[in-house]
Amino acid sequence: MTPDPDITRGRKFEQVRRGASAIFLRDGFAGASVDDIARAAQVSKATLYTYFTDKSVMFREVMSASAAELFDPRMNLEPVDLPPDGHFADMLDDVLTWALDPECLRLHRLAIAEAHRFPDCVGNYLRLREACIVQPIRAQIDLWIKQGSIREHDSDRSSRNVAAMLLGNAIPQALLGQVPDEDRIRATARDCAWLFTLVHGIHQDMTA
Amino acid sequence: MTPDPDITRGRKFEQVRRGASAIFLRDGFAGASVDDIARAAQVSKATLYTYFTDKSVMFREVMSASAAELFDPRMNLEPVDLPPDGHFADMLDDVLTWALDPECLRLHRLAIAEAHRFPDCVGNYLRLREACIVQPIRAQIDLWIKQGSIREHDSDRSSRNVAAMLLGNAIPQALLGQVPDEDRIRATARDCAWLFTLVHGIHQDMTA
DNA sequence: GTCTATATACGGATAGAC
DNA sequence: GTCTATCCGTATATAGAC
Numbered sequence: 001m002t003p004d005p006d007i008t009r010g011r012k013f014e015q016v017r018r019g020a021s022a023i024f025l026r027d028g029f030a031g032a033s034v035d036d037i038a039r040a041a042q043v044s045k046a047t048l049y050t051y052f053t054d055k056s057v058m059f060r061e062v063m064s065a066s067a068a069e070l071f072d073p074r075m076n077l078e079p080v081d082l083p084p085d086g087h088f089a090d091m092l093d094d095v096l097t098w099a100l101d102p103e104c105l106r107l108h109r110l111a112i113a114e115a116h117r118f119p120d121c122v123g124n125y126l127r128l129r130e131a132c133i134v135q136p137i138r139a140q141i142d143l144w145i146k147q148g149s150i151r152e153h154d155s156d157r158s159s160r161n162v163a164a165m166l167l168g169n170a171i172p173q174a175l176l177g178q179v180p181d182e183d184r185i186r187a188t189a190r191d192c193a194w195l196f197t198l199v200h201g202i203h204q205d206m207t208a
Numbered sequence: 209m210t211p212d213p214d215i216t217r218g219r220k221f222e223q224v225r226r227g228a229s230a231i232f233l234r235d236g237f238a239g240a241s242v243d244d245i246a247r248a249a250q251v252s253k254a255t256l257y258t259y260f261t262d263k264s265v266m267f268r269e270v271m272s273a274s275a276a277e278l279f280d281p282r283m284n285l286e287p288v289d290l291p292p293d294g295h296f297a298d299m300l301d302d303v304l305t306w307a308l309d310p311e312c313l314r315l316h317r318l319a320i321a322e323a324h325r326f327p328d329c330v331g332n333y334l335r336l337r338e339a340c341i342v343q344p345i346r347a348q349i350d351l352w353i354k355q356g357s358i359r360e361h362d363s364d365r366s367s368r369n370v371a372a373m374l375l376g377n378a379i380p381q382a383l384l385g386q387v388p389d390e391d392r393i394r395a396t397a398r399d400c401a402w403l404f405t406l407v408h409g410i411h412q413d414m415t416a
Numbered sequence: 417g418t419c420t421a422t423a424t425a426c427g428g429a430t431a432g433a434c
Numbered sequence: 435g436t437c438t439a440t441c442c443g444t445a446t447a448t449a450g451a452c
Binding site: 254 | 444445446447448449
Binding site: 111113115161 | 235236239324325330331334369372373374375380381383384385386399406407
């Protein structure tokens with residue numbers, strides 16, 4: 001929401017932004033035509049150019065607005081006051097399910113595709129997304145450590161490792177078109193939770 | 209190397225293929241212009257069109273040829289007859305370093321970017337890549353299981369988990385422009401190896 | 417088979433009426 | 435502020451000479 005000299009807001013701003021968003025997310029930056037965007041926004045091309053000085057400015061706005069929209073609501077995912085056992089798997093399930101949401105995937109694909117055309121945009125995106133994924137996990141782990149439910153350790157590292165294992169297979173495959181089904185998601189979440197508690201839990205059973 | 213009716217091979221075929229490869233990998237499908245490709249290949253546009261019926265055929269050829277070139281030499285990475293301890297971390301280091309190679313990253317980015325424009329191409333790519341990454345890990349694990357160095361378990365699952373944790377953080381970040389340095393790679397590889405042996409090893413020390 | 421030159425369409429961006 | 439109509443460069447693809 002920082003005022004951008006290249007962007008003038010007006011009546012149909014949201015409408016335009018949504019249209020642009022839809023087309024960019026579908027076709028990428030180079031693949032998107034402003035004619036298509038105008039059609040999708042139900043606005044004339046000239047109107048587009050009253051809002052944005054050119055296509056690249058339009059793209060930047062779409063990226064930051066989409067990221068803000070997608071990543072903000074997740075922030076209110078507070079750590080829950082429950083034992084690590086079953087809840088952790090549920091939580092990881094939620095995170096993975098969220099990350100596999102079509103909207104989330106499209107934005108991620110776009111960010112990757114345009115990474116070296118718009119490095120600044122994408123850097124910002126990466127930070128926001130990272131925060132949305134590993135921070136909840138880390139907060140939860142920290143709470144459990146504080147409560148003495150699990151052993152003390154470097155939660156920054158372990159939360160990143162958990163996130164990596166949780167998303168490391170599913171996201172690349174989903175980005176390439178093979179989205180895992182619910183059962184597969186659940187199994188992955190369980191594996192992660194199991195492995196985490198096995199390594200960092202207090203009462204681990206090595207024969208399990 | 210399957211004969212494609214849309215492709216006629218000739219004297220400058222390789223030259224053309226390399227030029228197209230360079231431009232597509234740099235600019236994506238929609239972003240690449242055939243003028244640029246012709247320039248990069250030091251060939252006229254007309255010559256391009258004697259080899260490929262159109263741009264999309266050119267793209268498909270680039271994808272499959274690049275994948276074949278990048279993924280084939282890795283196949284001869286045989287499991288080594290060593291104890292899991294130090295060697296596993298080294299091996300994982302190799303895998304991660306390879307996956308972070310600029311050429312490998314560019315192809316991966318392209319595959320993701322064009323996933324829904326060329327689903328067939330990308331499906332093939334995904335399988336080849338998967339095989340290159342988790343198969344060596346799995347083969348190594350299987351060997352150790354057979355030797356009795358580590359406990360018996362579902363190596364298919366564990367190798368995928370190891371691969372996920374190994375690549376899950378580094379690859380997305382690298383795709384978005386933030387390639388980790390050697391130390392970071394080494395640390396990640398070590399974490400993975402440590403965690404794997406801790407969970408599946410025979411002589412684990414839980415206080416470590 | 418390979419080139420130069422060109423057809424044809426589509427792209428981003430703008431002029432000017434309202 | 436929003437539209438219709440248009441400019442003009444660039445894009446893909448081809449014709450035809452050699």
